[in-house]
Amino acid sequence: MKNEQIKPPEAAVKLLKFFCRNDDFLSISGDFAEEFFDVAATRGKKHARFWYWRHLLRSLPGIFIDYYKWSSGMIKNYLKIAFRNISRNRILSFINISGFAVAIACCILIYMFIKDEISFNKFHNKSDSIYSVIYTDKYYNSSRRQIPIPMGPALKEAFPEVDRTVRISRNSNTWAVVSYKNKMFKEEYTLTDPDFFKVFSFKLIYGSEDLALSTSNSIVLKKSAAEKYFGEKNPMGKTLLLTFGNKSKEFTVTGITEDIPSNSTIQFDFLINMENIGFIISPEALNRWNWIAVHTYLLLKDGADYRNTERQFPSFVKEHFAQEEERRKERSSWNKEGDTITFWLQNLKDIYFHSRLIDKNEFSNIKKSYILAGIGILILVIAVINFTNLSIGRASARVVEIGVRKTMGAGKRDLIRQYWSESVVIVAIASVTGIMLAVMLTPLFNSLSGKSLRIIDLFSPAGIAVFVFMIIITGIIAGSYPGIVFSRQQPVSVLQGKLIMGGKNILTRVLVIFQFSVSVFLLVSTLVLGKQINFINERDYGFERERIITIDTQDSDKQSAEKLIDFFQARSALYDEIRNVSATVYALGKAEGGGTLEINGIRNFINFSNVYYNYLNTMGMELTDGRDFSRQVPADSNAVIVNRRFVDVFNIISPLGKTVDLGRSKPKIIGIVEDFHYRSLKHKIEPVIHMFGSRRGMNHMLVNVSSGEMDRSISILKDIWKEIQPGKPLIYSFMDLDLKKKYQEEKRWSSIVLYSSILSIFVTCLGLVGITSITISKRIKEIGIRKVMGASVSRIGRLLTFDFLILILTGNLIACPMAYYFMNKWLQNFAYRVSIEADVFVTACILSIIASIITIGFQVYKAADRNPVESLRYE
């Protein structure tokens, strides 16, 4: 029988090899082969091949089960060893795990943040077709998301592709007192059109889309507002009394909506029909084309391209704004071609991030997400670096074990797998810990970011899949480097301890330097941010902001408002605590007014203010020339007080008595006031013009109180208020706090960077602990010998730490210029800012050194102090 020519079918053998467990393949394929030849001998080659395939296929289930049992056994074994190794090096493992856990917690929080940011306004079903109309005015150099009230309906008339329009008006200055039975609330009201529910996807729990806002005395509440005012969930049909200044009106509840999700730029407590502007202000206000007042959204028909509509805007402008454009062209200095007024459309989904308005931070900045993502990645990278470093160290400490295993022929694959399994276990434990950390830190993070994020939201199948995937990848990457490198080494040299990794090698050093660079960078940033915020708080604004209380007159009628203020001025004269009372339309911190005007042939932006008698004293502003408005001089109603900058910018020589041409009026300058900060410190001080009185009532009354008498003054003011306005609550705020609100973003960022730097240093120091212990264990003999030779503890200590100091200083050197560059850029946001000086860098450097010394110090001291007999024992 020529057995050499007959062979088992190769494809079948390959199949067998693929499916069966490694250590049985030779045996089982040998059995197959043996039987194959026997069958071939008795029944021929063809039958044998047939037998082989058939039998293989029938064996497959058993082989599968066997393989499965084997691999799970293998895995259990690796896991057992992994756990054992991990508990053997408790300290190192703890460091590894905590560093990772912290990094993972960070990444989870940042992921939630970014996910939320991206999701803004996406929940509306028709969001693809909803556009916000934006107004740009080259003449006044402004860009706003508001347009005239009658323009929305006019657009619908003019353009057939516009399906519906919805106007929305809401801001912190439009509020009403809401009363039900005996409860009163001060609330911001939102005016809108009945089509609101047909355009936006806000769900009505009670009420119908068609009828909800159909009449001018309908009111739709959100769920929590209904509970707040009525104490019940379904107050349909009940009435609320709304008081706007000195006018009141009853509204009937015609709808209740779900509470508004936080990722919506459109927010409201309740809605009333836009028609009410006729009541609140005046019927003519509804048709004014020269008042840029309300947000307007267009719902375009399916398939319509918004750009087509945009292209037709210029002709629309010609039709409705012709008069205004003419007037502007008449002004001699306006020599630019084309229309000054333009409109364009921005999709609802783009509003949150891509504010193309002049005030770029209308809602949020995509940069924020980038920066946070950057920080998260950095911290994760640091943690991975630590992990790699420590893995290298771990392996180097087990040099002998590796050597022995290699000479016994343990497969390379096996070693790699074992390191992987350790890494995976560490990463798994760290992940779970990380998740728990993230859950605990969520409230803090929410207060920092101003959001209300919940971890539960991440538990979608997609989220979990992503998470698990990232964990596995991280574990593999972080664990594979030392595993592969060590397994490649020749057994003999390994035994001889000729390792080139760990402790002093280039890679470890580079990684440590990187970590310190990041930490110092964040530290410097924290310090600079802190300095700037301190600067803001300490700065003299040019008026007595800490003493002023702003009270809302709740009165839009000129005469009754002035009566109110006069009353207060008279009454408060009786109290020492209240030093001065006045009023204005634009209370600093609450409202700003301004525009570009041409005076004396020069065009510049001017801040407006309409004020009452005694304004300068009440604000504590310094009059450098001339006088304040006086009751004794009736002509003062057509007088103005300007600031120094005004005089400089418009080149007015001997300004007192000169006339200012404002177009509609030509008042005389009676006083010059010292420059003060009308706007936030981000803007340079510009010309300010104070006019006397206002056509509508002064809505902000200002009260200057003695220092330390805030509480007492408030109760005095409440009493006086009750005398003249018994039916309304006193609504007041502190000017200082109002002003500080403008810097909320900066304060938030400052906190975020502070926490990030603490985090970064923490993780870096953790890494240091690990590296130090490994380095020390490697140099234990050297230390012992030096001690025997007579070196003192401190000398050895210095020797050991010196290495690290160099690394830290290098990290500092790299980080400082970068921090300087970025912080400088950020500071440019502020017209008034601190300068970055050397002390910031020195402080950061010293802090990083101290942190390192503390972490390393203990171990180093112990090592240096050790009895050399012990160190040199194992020879």
Added chain:
Amino acid sequence: MKGLTKIEEIMLIAILRLKEEVYGYKIRKHISGELNMEITYGNLYSVLNQLVDKEYVIKTVGEATEKRQGKNKNYYTVSKMGLDALRASFQMNETLWDGMSEIIFGLHN
């Protein structure tokens, strides 16, 4: 100690009967011949490895032969623990089957 399953019993007894140099093909041929029962190699190795895990059977690796194309065989022997397990099984079987022969073969048809 858990009892042996039927197939485990069959396997252990087969190994004992074959005495020396017991390997896959031999076991399969034996069981096929003696008990007229065909076990696929898949099942065979599955049970064998199960027994190895339980430490009832000891697996040793032999040398390669020409006949098997240079592939070495695994040799299997019953361990002491395996023997104990068989003893227990034997006792149990005796008790279980005691006197059943008449009943099963004697009654009715």
